[in-house]
Structure formats: structure tokens, C-alpha cells
Amino acid sequence: MARTGSGSLLARRNIKLDSFLKRNTERTVYERIRVYEPCVVISETINKVYMHVVLSDESVYLTEYPPRTLTAVFNFKCVRDIELVNDLPDFLRGKDRELCQHIRITYVTEKPAAKGRDWLRRDRREGLPPAAPPSRRNSLYPTTTHTLEGYPAQRDHSERRTEEVHTLPPTRSASCPNPETLGLLRVPRPPTQPPSTATSPTSSPTSPLSPLAQRLNIAETRQVPRRIGSVLSRLLRRDSVNSREEREAELHLYAVSHTSRLYLHLQSSWNSFIIKSTLLLDPLYRRRCSASSGSSHGKQLPAISWERTAHLFGQLSSELLQEEISVESLYLLLQELKTAAHRNVALRRLFWRSSDVCVFLVQSLEESLHDCESLRGVYTADQLLLSTLIVQTLAVMFRETEVEPARLSLLSAKKGALASRMLLALICDPELQTQNQRSLMDCELQALLAEYLDAASSLLFEMLLLGHEATRCSSTDNVLSVGWILQVLQPHPHLLAFIGYQAQQVVLVLSEPQESFLSPGQSVLLFQRCRLLLACLQYNSQLAQHLRSNFREEFRYFVKLPCAEEKLPPHYPISQPTLQLIEQILTLNQHR
Incomplete structure (x- = not known):
């Protein structure tokens, strides 16, 4: 809320x-x-x-x-x-x-x-991450340092049924009595007719x-x-x-x-849940997202309050926004921000209320990725690493913040000016403009570029989720709708190549012989790319025609649902929704 x-x-x-x-x-x-x-x-x-x-x-x-x-x-x-x-x-x-x-x-x-x-x-969950000890500007969470010139481092039935009674906690307010002493409306027997023809229960004759x-x-x-x-x-x-x-x-x-907007919130919550619960099956991701609860002899530390989170976020924002910050310092501060945002939804909400940080990240992405591309026509390892981290940080900030009013206000202000900048800064040429593709340096750059394109797919997926909500709640100008998002991207010179790359990755993942299942991260990325391709087929005729013209045969002959089922573990929460998306894509991609 x-x-x-x-x-x-x-x-x-x-x-x-x-x-x-x-x-x-x-x-x-x-x-x-x-x-x-x-x-x-x-x-x-x-x-x-x-x-x-x-x-x-x-x-x-x-x-x-x-x-x-x-x-x-x-x-x-x-x-x-x-x-x-x-x-x-x-x-x-x-x-x-x-x-x-x-x-x-x-x-x-x-x-x-x-x-x-x-x-x-009622489900019980762990508290929010603990506060850091007061020293200098306390790190919201410890981060792993990276270098920019390469890769960073049995009871019976009666007992069980009794457990399922949801009672109020002993410390409840006196104004909220025990539910055992409250009379509830008589709950009728399960209807034998369909819901629309069932008989309605009646209330007390004296109860208006x-x-x-x-x-x-x-x-x-x-x-x-x-x-x-x-x-x-x-x-x-x-x-x-x-x-x-x-x-x-x-x-x-x-x-x-x-x-x-209940239907939209239900769909959004379900999407967020299946993504997060699938990623949590990965031990590395689970460690990254878990709070430092066992750092003090196994004792759980107190959760960070909203006020303290706001204070620490304010300090981190000041350091990010200081003038003439070095690339290395920016990279380390963004690592800290992303790690903290993974663990604390309150920080993600604060991010959208501080428009300066979001604007700064979009501007940094424009400068890091596109200025170098326009000036020299090539990418460097530093620029790709920093751009990837910026995009990953922005994608995390979208998670579970759908009902934060500041997010919609910021992105839709001035007819979606900031959202337009974010979208256009996100798209890049998926091919390295070099002469010797087989050199060791170019192979490393290609790997870094592939990592960026994965991150860009995830952020564009988040933007499209926002667009689906705006599409259903149509306004006069329809800013931030799915159609509007794709229309903003359409003039970008590298859009068709970018979308083609995403489609190619879906085909490769689903057609390559693979003895083992996809990892949780690979499964989530496949789901996100499928949502992106489906949006292109449904909401933009030019992109739909591009996909049908260039990938009709690939999807027809190399992408098969039985093979996809073999690659997606049935216990992954995201597997069944992904298979449904693949089936929709296969159907739409064959339409002329």
C-alpha cells in the first residue's frame, strides 16, 4: 500500500x-x-x-x-x-x-x-534488514567490490484444524475484541449451483x-x-x-x-511473486536478498525503521549527487544502493519520492552508453559495466512499488518526459562495432554487452508492466500505456536490431539441446523476454511485422512446447506462466 x-x-x-x-x-x-x-x-x-x-x-x-x-x-x-x-x-x-x-x-x-x-x-515473515552501527555515513548494506576493467568478483486432524484458526495477537487493542466473542453473519453451505445463481444469505431481520x-x-x-x-x-x-x-x-x-484497479494489482502482485520466488530458488540470489540477520552470534537484529531508512538513503543520495564524482566511486555507491534496494522495499519507495536520484541515473545512462557510442562508435568495458549496473538498479526499483503514487507521478510528469528518456537511453546496438571479432578483448566486451542486454530486457519488462496498467486505465493522452511505450521507442535507430536480438535469445534458449533445466535466473529472463515479444506482437504493427518476417520460421521449426516443458522445471513458480506466453507467441507469430 x-x-x-x-x-x-x-x-x-x-x-x-x-x-x-x-x-x-x-x-x-x-x-x-x-x-x-x-x-x-x-x-x-x-x-x-x-x-x-x-x-x-x-x-x-x-x-x-x-x-x-x-x-x-x-x-x-x-x-x-x-x-x-x-x-x-x-x-x-x-x-x-x-x-x-x-x-x-x-x-x-x-x-x-x-x-x-x-x-x-497467516504467513509469518522475517523483519526488515537491521540498521548499521552509527559511525560515519553508514552503509545501508555491505557490498562486494568490483573492478571496472573486468568482471567483479504428525499430529491428528483436530490439532491441525485448530492451528488454522486465525486469532488476533495477545497484544491487540482493547477496542478490537476477541473474534471468538463476536457474532458473524451466518455463512451458508457451499452452493450446489454456479455462483451467479446461488441463493444469497440473509442478515438479521433487525439489522438494516x-x-x-x-x-x-x-x-x-x-x-x-x-x-x-x-x-x-x-x-x-x-x-x-x-x-x-x-x-x-x-x-x-x-x-x-x-x-x-483490484484486477491490475492482483496481476501485478502475482507477476512480482512468481519472479521473486523463482529467483529465491537460486542460493546466490537468496543470500544477496536476505537481511544480515545472523551476523551477531545468530541473533536477529532489530529491523530498520522507516525513519532510519530515509536518513541513510538521504546520505547515500547526497554522495551520489555530488559534483565531479569519479566513475569508480559512482560504481561502488550504485552497488550499495542496488544491494540495499533488493532487501528493503521501503528504500524502493523512497527512491521514487526523490526524483533527483532517478533523473541522475537516467542522465548517467545516457552519458555512459550513448555518448561513447556516438563519439567513438565502440563500447568500453568500464562503460558497459557501469551502464549494466545503472539499468539493474533501475529495474530493482520497479519491484513491488506499483502502488507507490510517486512512481507514477514522476514517470508521467510532463507527458512522460523522464520515462521517454529512460526508454531511449535503454536501447542500444546489440552488435559490437569492431574489426576483429575473435580477439580476446572483443570476446570479453561481447560478454559484457550480452550482460547489459539481459539487464535492458528486464528493465523494459518492468516498464511494460507499468504500461499494461496504464492501458487498462486509459486516460486522455494515454501516457505510459504499452502502445505509447513502443511508439516512443519506434524512432530509435537500433530498436529493430534490439528486439531481434531478444527474439533470437528466446529461440536459442528453447532450441538448443540441453541436458539440465534452466537456472532460476535464466527462467525469469526467458519469461521477461517472452512478455516483451508478446507486447510487440500485440501492440505495435511495425514490430510485429519485423518479428514475423525475420523469425517466423525459427519459431515454427525450433520452438516447441514439449521442449520448453523439458527445460523449465515444474517446481519453478514461473514455469507455467512462461509456457502460456510461449504458446501465445507461437500463435500470434504465425498470423499474417
């Missing part, structure tokens, strides 16, 4: 719900909440109940209206599909029926269909519905009589069947706000 200061919510802030979440969730959970929105909810055990959907980086929660308990429905690792359904729900009326967004989420659960709730336990609930003709969980124990808790304690086989379940959310 977008925040200011110590983390207060910004967009569409519901003070009562925000206060409830802040009091009754762990700090690490609260600080990762992206957005919440009221919806009509239908699942196997909930039938058209007006509730709040709470979305974090990793899970989807439900809470009553008004809030009493917070229950995790599923983790994004269980999600199989998130889609918009084009229908007219019969339980809504008037414009609400015509304009509501019906979101269907398919996920995997091990819980039985009729004997228990499909609600998972809110105006919105009356207009929607649905039940609402407010002003209900108290009971000794909630129906929800009793349902959770029912004996479950012995079968624990995986099965698919569905959650239907009907966003009744005409300006709802």
Missing part, C-alpha cells in the same frame, strides 16, 4: 480498516500490504457477502465489513490463473450490474471441498443494511447479534476428511467500484 512518513496509507484510505490492520498484524505483514478494496465475495463457503479484500505482496486476505478477523485465503504460490470474466451478475442491479468487474482467481488447495474453509494460516448493500441486494456483515463463538471459528474446527490431495478452487471477487 502506498505510504508516507512511517507508513500511513494513502490511496483510498479507510481509517477504520487501516487502524485494524495496523493493530492486529505483525509489522512485516502490515508494511507489505499493497491495497484493500470492498468486494462481493463468492467462494465454496462464502455466498455473495460484502467484504474487504486485502492484498499483500504474497497473499490475499479477507476481512468482514466492518473488520473483525483477518484470514488468509491463499498464497500467490498456489495461484493458477487470474482473469476478468465478461458477465452480468444477476444479484447486482442497474449500473452496478453493468460496470462491476468480476475477477475469478483459480488456485490450488489441499483442503477438502465441503468439510472446511479454504482459508490458509447499508445503502450500498441495499443497492447491491446482498448480505453485509454489520450490526449482527453477538454469539458465544463465531460461525467461522466453528467451521474451521470441524473435522476434515482424510484426503489431502491437491485440487483447484475458485475465488470470485465482484469489484463494485467503477474505478476499481
